[in-house]
Amino acid sequence: MNTNLLVDEPQPIELLRRLVWPWVAFWLLIFAVDIQQSMWSGELQFWRTLVNTSTSALGATVLIVVQMGRRNRRRNLLGQPLKWFLRAWAWMPLQLVVYVTGIYALRLGIYALAGSRYRHGSWGEVFAYDATAFVEFYVLFSGIIFGIQSYGAWAAERVRSAQQANLARQAQLAQLTQQLQPHFLFNALNTISSLIHSNPDSADRLLTRLATLLRAATDASQRPEQSLADELTLLHAYADIMTQRFSDRVRITWDVDAATSTCPVPTLGLQPLLENCFRHVVERRSAPTHIAIRARHDDTDKLQIEIEDDGETLGLPDTRGVGLGNLEGRLQSLYGTQASLALQLRPGGGLIVRVTLPCAH
Incomplete structure (x- = not known):
């Protein structure tokens, strides 16, 4: 075993690179579902569905990047899952407001550039719908991050234990040989x-x-x-x-x-x-x-x-x-x-x- 090699959880950029295709596939699936719903409603508008889905995907991607950058601050709480999740969710209300405001600002801007009007229900209904979706996504993603960090910490500790055992074995062997x-x-x-x-x-x-x-x-x-x-x-x-x-x-x-x-x-x-x-x-x-x-x-x-x-x-x-x-x-x-x-x-x-x-x- 190479004692200079320490296996740890993937770094944020590396992890995002690994997840890019599953992430793209997830949003393509969301887009397909939205297209199907618009067809059932009898008002199929491909470009509107594309704009709505892509702005949601962009906002979620920015949120993920922010969360991945902050994840190291919670590594010492992996042994206390309740505290870990409370710390992870502490900024959720602020991020919810920023997320909903951001995606609707993008949609209004894109529709305006296209010379069209963005139709939506009352802002209260809009906020309630997107807030529910945001919270569900946030909780699910937090669980995924916790699992990745926990596995990375377990793997790193396992390697460290093996390295320490190997060093102890080498020291014992040197003593016995002498x-x-x-x-x-x-x-x-x-x-x-x-x-x-x-x-x-x-x-x-x-x-x-x-x-x-x-x-x-x-x-x-x-x-x-x-x-x-x-x-x-x-x-x-x-x-x-x-x-x-x-x-x-x-x-x-x-x-x-x-x-x-x-x-x-x-x-x-x-x-x-x-x-x-x-x-x-x-x-x-x-x-x-x-x-x-x-x-x-x-x-x-x-x-x-x-x-x-x-x-x-x-x-x-x-x-x-x-x-x-x-x-x-x-x-x-x-x-x-x-x-x-x-x-x-x-x-x-x-x-x-x-x-x-x-x-x-």
């Missing part, structure tokens, strides 16, 4: 420090791997997702660092379906899972440990990633550690209920960590 750095950094530096004197070339190579990981961790808050192929490149870098330290006690196998390479995953989301294998299994036992890393795309457009160890774990942990807890938070922040993290005991001992993510092809 918490990942100390864990792998501590283990990696220990590994490199043990090689500095005995094998400087290996230490230099692993230091390059560490720089790659640190750069990815620093950029993770700005790049919360990346392709599985890029993520596995980082995971290989971490695996190189750790297998160098435990070369005689660990073996890692990779079984990755090529169809999953473009699936998006959290940046450095898999590293904590592999790190847990080293911290809780490899470092605590003298026997060799086999770690299997698998990725496949199932028939439900889901990416399933598994990291399995054959350690001596016989029961599931009661609580999630920092690494798993942070990863769950990131999954929730990025994908909501479409992603999950599950732990499963491996037959014969060990643990399988399964991450399920959306990945539509």
Whole structure:
């Protein structure tokens, strides 16, 4: 979502532009009805009907433009409809007088220019008829304006809420991402420090791997997702660092379906899972440990990633550690209920960590 875009109700000119054709159609319908009435009366006079209808339409259009220009003054009263309508109708008596006076002045002037006399009933009857029509129109139009403003305010508030939720999610994601750095950094530096004197070339190579990981961790808050192929490149870098330290006690196998390479995953989301294998299994036992890393795309457009160890774990942990807890938070922040993290005991001992993510092809 673009957080710089704020959807609000249309501006007056834009709204009038949208309504111009329905407005024209409305007055054409009024004109057709007036023509029909004049035909029934036996006194069909096309031009007189046209003048009468067009002056009414002109007066109503001017009234609409005035109302649209004043509508922003009542926006803070949308939550109090009674006050909104009372404020909208406050100027109705004055506008009624101006409207009726204006349209009849136009009619008298046009008829005079045409060399004809404008025939009408008593001014009292004329005013009563047009005042009734004006009030009906005014009330109807006020309801339309209230509906448009209410919908615009609702839509704007909905967008604002979504923007705020998105900003909060990004802030949470940045915080969770930054918490990942100390864990792998501590283990990696220990590994490199043990090689500095005995094998400087290996230490230099692993230091390059560490720089790659640190750069990815620093950029993770700005790049919360990346392709599985890029993520596995980082995971290989971490695996190189750790297998160098435990070369005689660990073996890692990779079984990755090529169809999953473009699936998006959290940046450095898999590293904590592999790190847990080293911290809780490899470092605590003298026997060799086999770690299997698998990725496949199932028939439900889901990416399933598994990291399995054959350690001596016989029961599931009661609580999630920092690494798993942070990863769950990131999954929730990025994908909501479409992603999950599950732990499963491996037959014969060990643990399988399964991450399920959306990945539509």
